[in-house]
Amino acid sequence: MRRALLLTLLLVLCTQGVAGTQAVVLVVPADSNVVDLEPVTVRKLFLGLPVLVNGVPLHPFRNRSDAQLDPIFLQQIVAMSQSAYDRQILIGVNRQGWLRPVELTTRARVLATLYSDPNAVTFMWLRDVERNPKVRVIRVLWSD
Amino acid sequence: MERLTNSLRVRLTSVVLVIHAALVPLLYLGVSAIVEDGYAELFVNPLRSNSRLIADELEAADAQEFPRYAGALLDSVVLSGQVVFAEITDGAQTLHSSLSSVSPGRARGDDFEFADHGDQVYYISHRVKRGTRWVVLRLGFDEGPTLERIAAAKRRVLAAVLAFTAASIAVAIWLSAVIARPMVRLQEAAKRVAGGDVHTELQMHSSIREVRELNHHLERMRQELVGTNDRLESEIRGREASEQKRLDLERRLLHRERIASIGTLAGGVAHEFNNILTPILLYSQIALDDTAPDGALARDLTRIVAAAHRARSLVNRILTFSREMHSQEPAVFSLRPTVEEALALMRAIVPANIEVDFDASEDGTAVQGDPSLVHQVVINLCTNAYQAMRRTGGRLSVKLRGIDNPGDGQINPGSYALLEVGDTGHGMEQAVILHIFEPFFTTRDVGEGTGLGLSVVHGIVTSMGGSITVESAVGQGTTFRVYLPAAAAQVCERSGALG
Ligand SMILES: Nc1ncnc2c1ncn2[C@@H]1O[C@H](COP(=O)(O)OP(=O)(O)OP(=O)(O)O)[C@@H](O)[C@H]1O
Ligand SMILES: [Mg+2]
Numbered sequence: 001m002r003r004a005l006l007l008t009l010l011l012v013l014c015t016q017g018v019a020g021t022q023a024v025v026l027v028v029p030a031d032s033n034v035v036d037l038e039p040v041t042v043r044k045l046f047l048g049l050p051v052l053v054n055g056v057p058l059h060p061f062r063n064r065s066d067a068q069l070d071p072i073f074l075q076q077i078v079a080m081s082q083s084a085y086d087r088q089i090l091i092g093v094n095r096q097g098w099l100r101p102v103e104l105t106t107r108a109r110v111l112a113t114l115y116s117d118p119n120a121v122t123f124m125w126l127r128d129v130e131r132n133p134k135v136r137v138i139r140v141l142w143s144d
Numbered sequence: 145m146e147r148l149t150n151s152l153r154v155r156l157t158s159v160v161l162v163i164h165a166a167l168v169p170l171l172y173l174g175v176s177a178i179v180e181d182g183y184a185e186l187f188v189n190p191l192r193s194n195s196r197l198i199a200d201e202l203e204a205a206d207a208q209e210f211p212r213y214a215g216a217l218l219d220s221v222v223l224s225g226q227v228v229f230a231e232i233t234d235g236a237q238t239l240h241s242s243l244s245s246v247s248p249g250r251a252r253g254d255d256f257e258f259a260d261h262g263d264q265v266y267y268i269s270h271r272v273k274r275g276t277r278w279v280v281l282r283l284g285f286d287e288g289p290t291l292e293r294i295a296a297a298k299r300r301v302l303a304a305v306l307a308f309t310a311a312s313i314a315v316a317i318w319l320s321a322v323i324a325r326p327m328v329r330l331q332e333a334a335k336r337v338a339g340g341d342v343h344t345e346l347q348m349h350s351s352i353r354e355v356r357e358l359n360h361h362l363e364r365m366r367q368e369l370v371g372t373n374d375r376l377e378s379e380i381r382g383r384e385a386s387e388q389k390r391l392d393l394e395r396r397l398l399h400r401e402r403i404a405s406i407g408t409l410a411g412g413v414a415h416e417f418n419n420i421l422t423p424i425l426l427y428s429q430i431a432l433d434d435t436a437p438d439g440a441l442a443r444d445l446t447r448i449v450a451a452a453h454r455a456r457s458l459v460n461r462i463l464t465f466s467r468e469m470h471s472q473e474p475a476v477f478s479l480r481p482t483v484e485e486a487l488a489l490m491r492a493i494v495p496a497n498i499e500v501d502f503d504a505s506e507d508g509t510a511v512q513g514d515p516s517l518v519h520q521v522v523i524n525l526c527t528n529a530y531q532a533m534r535r536t537g538g539r540l541s542v543k544l545r546g547i548d549n550p551g552d553g554q555i556n557p558g559s560y561a562l563l564e565v566g567d568t569g570h571g572m573e574q575a576v577i578l579h580i581f582e583p584f585f586t587t588r589d590v591g592e593g594t595g596l597g598l599s600v601v602h603g604i605v606t607s608m609g610g611s612i613t614v615e616s617a618v619g620q621g622t623t624f625r626v627y628l629p630a631a632a633a634q635v636c637e638r639s640g641a642l643g
Contacts, residue, residue, distance in 0.1 A: 039200050039270075071256030075268060079196030081189045140271050140278060144253055 023126040023143035024072050029114045030134045034058065034121065037138060045121060046077050048089055048098035060101040061122040063110050073123065076142045111135070152327060156320030157313070164309050172305045179297045184258035187290040191226065192268065195283050199270035202232070202281055210274065211239070219243055221283065228265060229284025234277060246284055264288050326350040330358060337362075342370050396554065399581070403602060406583055414462040421459065425452045462583070464520070464600050476631040479509045479518060479561055483544055486522035490540075494530050497537030508546015509561040511628040513608040518628075521604050524597040525565040525624050531588075532569025532622060541566045546630055555611055559630040566623035572616040580614070601626075 026042060028034045034053050037045070045051045045060045052058070063069055070082070078085050092098040104110045107128060113120050114135055126143075129135045198221060205213050218230040218241035229246040232239040246265060255266045265284040272279050326348055333346045346366055348359035432445040484502065491500050511518075522542070529540050543564040549557040572580070579585045581602040586595030605612045609629045616622035 036273075039196065039203060043196065075192055075254065075256055076196075076270065079192040081185050081192070083185060084189045139273070142254070142269070143271060143280075 021144050024069065024076070024123055024141045025126045025129065025137045026121065026123050026139040026141055027114065027129055027135050027137055028121055029118050030136050031118055032120075032136065034138060037121070042121075042139075042141075043078055046073075046101055047085075048092040048100055050098065056119055058121050059117055059119045061110065061113055061120055062101045062103045063122050063124055064103050064105050065107045065110055066125070069123070069125075072142050077123065152324040153317070153320040156323065157317050160313060160316035160320075164313065168305055168309050172302060175301045175305070176298050179301060180294050183290050183294045183297065187285075187287070188258050188266070191266065191283075191285045195268045195270060195281075198283065199272050199281050202279075203272045203274070207275065214239055215241075226285050227283055228286045229267070229282070231282050232272075232279050233282065234274075234279040244284075259287055259291065264291065323352070326352060326355040330355065330362065334362060337366050337369065342366060342373060392554070400606075403581055403583070403599065407599070407603060410462045410583055414459045418456070418459050418463075421452055421456055425449065425456065428452060458594070458596075461594075461596050461600055464517070464603060474513050475515075476510055476512045477515050478506070479511060479544055479563065479628070480504050480506060482515045482518050483522050483542065483563065486519050486526070487542060489523065490526045490530070494540070495534075495537075498530060498533050499539045501539060501541035502543075503541070504544035505546065508548075508559060508630050509544055510631045511561050511608065511610075512631045513628070517604045517608070521601045521626060522563070522565070524601045525626075528597060529565060529567035529569060529622070532567050532571070536569070538568035538621070547627075550627060554613060555627050560610070560627040561630050563626040563628070564623060565626075566621060568621040571618040571620055571622050572614075573618055577614060577616060581612075 026037065033056075041051055045058055046062065048060075050057055062073065074080060074082055074085060078088075080088065089100055093100050102113075104113060104122070107124075110122060110124060111132075114122065123141055124135075126137070126140070129137060198217065202214060202217065205217075214232050218232065218239065221227045221230050222241045222243040229244045230241040231244075253267070254269055255261060258266065260266070264287045266287050267282065267284050269280050269282040272281050330346075330348060333344075333348070336344060337346075346359055346363040348355060350356055350359070428445055428448045432442060432449060435442045435445060483504070487500065487502055494500060526540060526542070533540070541564075543562075543566075545562055546559065547562045548559050550560060550562070576587060580598045582595075583599040584595040585599075586593040588595075602612060605626055605628065610627050612627070613625045614622065615625070
């Protein structure tokens with residue numbers, strides 16, 4: 001299933017390849033006081049560990065509005081397979097009292113969250129946020 | 145039977161085969177997918193973490209040290225074993241580990257899934273921030289060993305699935321044989337019953353409830369069949385017996401009628417003959433009286449008179465046989481004295497080599513009729529017996545007793561006085577027995593017997609309402625049994641007192 005999805009993704013990528021390179025970027029609201037986040041911190045954040053910037057806890061949101069984002073999230077951000085990630089989250093939530101990153105399933109909800117929560121951290125396709133003044137890109141996670 | 149075994153077995157087995165044909169590929173594919181996913185997970189998970197760690201390390205590395213440090217890191221990564229390709233590029237220039245076994249410059253996207261692109265290398269690239277610019281770390285991991293392990297695991301799965309299939313098909317064949325066996329045995333039993341062997345009990349010990357029930361029903365059917373068969377058989381036997389009885393009666397009736405018609409004829413002749421004899425006797429007597437006693441004429445006349453007397457006695461015997469003889473008024477009397485008197489006479493006649501036995505019981509031997517006729521019966525029977533033993537000697541035994549409902553099929557039920565006259569003489573053949581009661585039937589030489597003895601006996605017994613039977617075996621002897629209807633008890637006593 002996942003493989004089939006990926007094959008279609010590849011086909012789509014091949015046909016769209018002419019349109020230019022694609023990139024997944026880490027984003028925060030424009031008014032966020034987060035400047036940059038180390039890969040290790042990003043990883044911690046999305047594994048559910050509490051991360052504070054200037055004494056304020058950050059809120060990680062997993063963007064699941066697009067199936068193609070999942071493998072990039074797993075490989076580049078948490079560096080785990082899906083099942084290992086699920087296991088890790090379960091352990092963290094149950095043993096340590098960490099919070100499970102909230103999952104957002106549409107692009108509109110992702111944007112709405114960014115607009116309303118100044119402490120939100122999430123990731124998006126670069127093309128979706130390039131010209132959006134209310135969203136700030138702080139890091140390129142992956143580019144093709 | 146063979147066909148049943150085959151069809152049942154073949155059916156069960158083919159059902160199992162079909163189920164296997166449908167399920168085994170699914171099972172194989174399912175297990176293979178699980179195995180493949182497991183291995184992929186085992187492969188992908190650590191190298192994602194490792195590559196991430198390496199990228200983090202690069203990001204944290206000191207700026208002046210970076211080129212040297214990066215080269216050493218790439219080499220150490222390749223030396224760790226699993227990594228077959230390692231490079232760092234910033235767009236302008238590329239740093240490539242000299243130890244990589246895969247040639248540099250391969251433009252290829254990341255492999256997000258195990259075994260993507262079919263090149264046996266799993267590529268991961270991480271963007272690393274170096275101050276204000278970005279470099280890309282690109283690592284390639286060898287998928288070969290894992291692919292081999294997956295293939296080996298799949299082979300094991302295939303072997304296991306095939307072994308399982310073979311085992312379950314064998315079990316199916318064995319099971320179908322086990323299931324078919326009681327059916328075959330039942331069928332054999334049913335065949336046996338159909339073939340006529342209905343008396344063997346159907347005994348099927350099976351652990352299968354349906355088979356046991358089937359056996360039970362079949363056994364009940366068999367028992368019903370046996371019952372019906374027995375009923376039919378006894379019915380047929382009964383019919384045969386009654387048919388035999390009917391034929392017997394018919395034969396005896398015919399015999400009686402023949403004897404009766406001969407008797408009527410003989411009686412008519414005898415009557416006429418008697419009428420002719422009377423004047424002969426009368427006139428020859430008168431002539432004799434008128435003649436001098438010593439002359440030749442007197443002697444001739446005496447002979448005529450004697451011959452006429454003999455003729456008259458012969459006629460009387462014929463008349464007795466045809467029941468036209470004048471007998472006394474029938475009276476009730478006990479047979480014993482009459483028989484004893486006749487036997488006393490016989491004892492005087494028979495030679496010493498013949499023993500005469502008499503065995504009598506008083507009870508139930510009173511009959512109604514003329515004692516002199518019974519006397520005649522005894523004398524006739526005993527004379528025949530004596531004649532049968534004349535040459536060889538032997539035993540003449542006479543028995544007298546009362547009997548109720550004689551078992552002899554020829555006699556009607558009721559109380560009888562039975563007179564039995566047995567001898568150990570030469571006996572008779574069946575052909576002779578058939579004719580002995582006919583008048584003038586004799587096996588004796590001319591002049592020795594008239595053949596009237598037994599017909600007279602028959603006539604007397606029949607006139608008294610009784611019957612006579614004969615049992616004879618050549619060389620062993622003959623027994624005549626005379627059944628005379630017993631008279632009522634009180635009458636018997638009265639007659640005994642008068643007697
Ligand atoms: N006890 C017997 N044993 C063997 N044969 C017998 C016996 N009684 C009768 N018979 C046979 O039956 C025949 C007929 O007998 P039946 O008494 O009627 O005539 P008979 O004895 O020949 O002549 P008759 O009695 O007039 O002198 C005999 O000739 C003899 O062959
Ligand atoms: Mg005789």
